[in-house]
Amino acid sequence: MNLRVPVNPLQRTTSAEIERLRKLTPLGWLTEILKYTVLTLLTVTYILPFFWMVSSALKNDSQVYVVPPIWIPSPAYWENFVNAWASQPFNLYVWNTVWLYAIPATVGIVLSSAIVAYGFSRIKWPGRETLFYLCLATMMVPFQVQMVPLFMIFKQFGWIDSFLPLIVPAFFGSPFYIFMLRQFFMTIPAELSDAARIDGANELDILFRIILPLSRPALTVVALFAFIGAWNDYLGPLIYVHDNSKLVLALGVENMRRAMMFNSTISNAYPYLMAVSTIVVLPILIMFFFGQKTFIEGISMTGIKE
Numbered sequence: 001m002n003l004r005v006p007v008n009p010l011q012r013t014t015s016a017e018i019e020r021l022r023k024l025t026p027l028g029w030l031t032e033i034l035k036y037t038v039l040t041l042l043t044v045t046y047i048l049p050f051f052w053m054v055s056s057a058l059k060n061d062s063q064v065y066v067v068p069p070i071w072i073p074s075p076a077y078w079e080n081f082v083n084a085w086a087s088q089p090f091n092l093y094v095w096n097t098v099w100l101y102a103i104p105a106t107v108g109i110v111l112s113s114a115i116v117a118y119g120f121s122r123i124k125w126p127g128r129e130t131l132f133y134l135c136l137a138t139m140m141v142p143f144q145v146q147m148v149p150l151f152m153i154f155k156q157f158g159w160i161d162s163f164l165p166l167i168v169p170a171f172f173g174s175p176f177y178i179f180m181l182r183q184f185f186m187t188i189p190a191e192l193s194d195a196a197r198i199d200g201a202n203e204l205d206i207l208f209r210i211i212l213p214l215s216r217p218a219l220t221v222v223a224l225f226a227f228i229g230a231w232n233d234y235l236g237p238l239i240y241v242h243d244n245s246k247l248v249l250a251l252g253v254e255n256m257r258r259a260m261m262f263n264s265t266i267s268n269a270y271p272y273l274m275a276v277s278t279i280v281v282l283p284i285l286i287m288f289f290f291g292q293k294t295f296i297e298g299i300s301m302t303g304i305k306e
Helices: 009-022 026-057 079-086 090-121 128-140 143-157 164-172 175-185 190-198 203-214 216-232 235-240 249-261 269-301
Strands: none
Touching: 026 079, 026 269, 079 269, 090 128, 090 164, 090 175, 090 203, 090 216, 090 249, 128 175, 143 164, 143 235, 164 235, 175 216, 190 203, 203 216, 216 269, 235 249, 249 269
């Protein structure tokens, strides 16, 4: 019996890469070395600010304001993270950011953008392309232009000092995410939708039972972008949320910076600020670390078909 052992795609890619390296000329090797040298330098450049932030979080004042700078703190003050977090009600800020803003806004953006993108990509109707390009054109209008009119509208609604101005617009879609999902939906064979229609499925059935399950990588990218945008949002909550009990993390960090930087009697102000900033950044890094495979797959597959 002749049994065929399946070949691992990773092994196939590695073999092809080895074969390519064997065929390189001296000029080709020089190009490869230069390429990876540049990539290494760029990687170090990107990592350096984060390393400095973590390093500063483990110092005290005497180690921070030293020239030349101390890169590896000795001793390291790990208690800075606990003390800095306890200096402000950051647990409340996390609750407000995640449950009152980020998650509702993410759900709204993913759901509404998917529905609109489905209409632009899978249903034929007069004026579809014109309206799609008009939707994309709205991305050219900066938020600074919309800021005052939106504030006046939401004030008339009585939504000021609440998260409604930040959450409700998310349920009306986002042009950028609509574009991303539309491009991904267009890569899914139309025969799947036709077969479902023959079986009696309506458009919503096709969307939620066929298209969305097949679009998990793209939906993950949209959800991650939307969550990060809400997690880091500073200007929106600054405009609409005034009650201290409703502050989000970005405003909480800014309040901590103001309280500590303008009060010379507070010790370890800069290390505490760096410690809180490190804690705020870590969840995003962890999310990307565990979801990078799906994230990169969604990015690479979006926009394949025009």
